[in-house]
Amino acid sequence: MDRLKTGYDAIASKEQMLAIVSHDIKNPLSAIQLETQLLIRAAERSGKSVLSEEVKIQAGRILKTTDRLKTLISDLLEKNKSESGLTYLQKSEVDLKKLFQDVVDALRPLSRDKGQILKVTVPEHECVLFLDRNKMFQVLSNLINNAIKFTPKAGVIHLNLESRADDFVFYVSDSGPGMNESDLPHVFEKYWCSKSQNSLGTGLGLFICKTIIEAHKGQITAQNLPQSGALFTFNLPKCSQRKIIYVVDDDDDLRDVICWALEKEGYTIYPFQSPLEALESLVSCKHRPHLFLVDFHMDEMKGNEFVQRKNELGLKECPSVMISATPKDIENKELYREIITKPIDLTGLVENIKLTIG
Numbered sequence: 077m078d079r080l081k082t083g084y085d086a087i088a089s090k091e092q093m094l095a096i097v098s099h100d101i102k103n104p105l106s107a108i109q110l111e112t113q114l115l116i117r118a119a120e121r122s123g124k125s126v127l128s129e130e131v132k133i134q135a136g137r138i139l140k141t142t143d144r145l146k147t148l149i150s151d152l153l154e155k156n157k158s159e160s161g162l163t164y165l166q167k168s169e170v171d172l173k174k175l176f177q178d179v180v181d182a183l184r185p186l187s188r189d190k191g192q193i194l195k196v197t198v199p200e201h202e203c204v205l206f207l208d209r210n211k212m213f214q215v216l217s218n219l220i221n222n223a224i225k226f227t228p229k230a231g232v233i234h235l236n237l238e239s240r241a242d243d244f245v246f247y248v249s250d251s252g253p254g255m256n257e258s259d260l261p262h263v264f265e266k267y268w269c270s271k272s273q274n275s276l277g278t279g280l281g282l283f284i285c286k287t288i289i290e291a292h293k294g295q296i297t298a299q300n301l302p303q304s305g306a307l308f309t310f311n312l313p314k315c316s317q318r319k320i321i322y323v324v325d326d327d328d329d330l331r332d333v334i335c336w337a338l339e340k341e342g343y344t345i346y347p348f349q350s351p352l353e354a355l356e357s358l359v360s361c362k363h364r365p366h367l368f369l370v371d372f373h374m375d376e377m378k379g380n381e382f383v384q385r386k387n388e389l390g391l392k393e394c395p396s397v398m399i400s401a402t403p404k405d406i407e408n409k410e411l412y413r414e415i416i417t418k419p420i421d422l423t424g425l426v427e428n429i430k431l432t433i434g
Contacts, residue, residue: 105142112138165208172203179216191230198237211288218281219248219308227252249307254300263298318344319433324354325371337422351382358389366433372400383411
């Protein structure tokens with residue numbers, strides 16, 4: 077346990093340092109963006125002139141540069157979390173067709189500027205999967221954005237979602253020049269950029285995509301199409317036998333490390349900062365949790381009230397484990413399968429949960 081704690085402390089210190097640095101960089105970047113947007117508006121209000129048009133052009137370039145810098149910072153932070161193992165998936169039921177369309181809508185202006193055609197093919201029936209929506213949005217955005225970037229003007233980008241017996245398969249293809257065959261084995265390596273393509277990227281985008289998809293127990297591949305263009309394919313399994321745990325705690329740091337530890341043990345985690353949001357999720361969610369891990373002292377409501385309200389939703393037989401720094405203050409102890417005292421022994425917590433739900 078001491079070794080685990082020491083390792084986590086080192087990782088947490090690194091995460092904290094990077095978070096502070098990114099925050100300190102993003103603040104002036106946001107100020108630059110805001111001032112640049114105001115400059116563009118001022119130029120637009122001044123009427124058409126050579127000077128105002130030149131101001132808008134140069135200001136537009138500043139905005140694009142700050143966007144690239146923000147992307148670089150986000151990629152570095154995401155890459156660091158992936159390597160340290162602290163990233164966990166915040167899963168929920170997601171309509172894949174709606175997700176696909178939302179990504180396309182967000183990126184369509186980029187393709188329209190190049191006169192490209194975005195073709196979308198999805199099944200007619202319902203396509204719902206249990207996944208991390210934000211991270212999967214990131215994956216699709218990255219793949220589609222790359223296709224737009226490397227496809228020439230008036231080209232075609234095809235986005236296809238296929239439902240198979242055991243999984244959903246996503247395809248992103250384009251009519252661009254494709255990739256060098258020698259590049260294909262390396263495209264998912266971190267920091268890797270093709271020397272044959274004048275890329276201004278970080279070399280992290282596809283590495284992060286691979287990390288996220290593999291965290292969802294899927295696989296991603298890249299290949300060239302016979303006629304021309306590139307094809308990226310990834311799958312997401314439909315069925316999961318992983319046990320579901322609701323972690324309800326308004327302490328962000330503690331909740332994150334608990335979720336990290338339980339994800340590592342193969343559990344599917346629903347993390348909630350708000351107990352009210354957790355209760356709302358129980359009403360709409362089709363997946364029955366196998367266990368609740370609840371903090372006793374929460375601002376929105378005490379852990380006792382949360383457990384009583386979840387029991388009223390027909391989940392009385394689903395065991396609850398309470399976390400508290402002052403277990404003597406807890407009333408109605410019969411509501412809980414176990415009471416864990418802070419500071420938490422992660423190894424003991426995991427073993428306790430294994431004994432409870434397997």
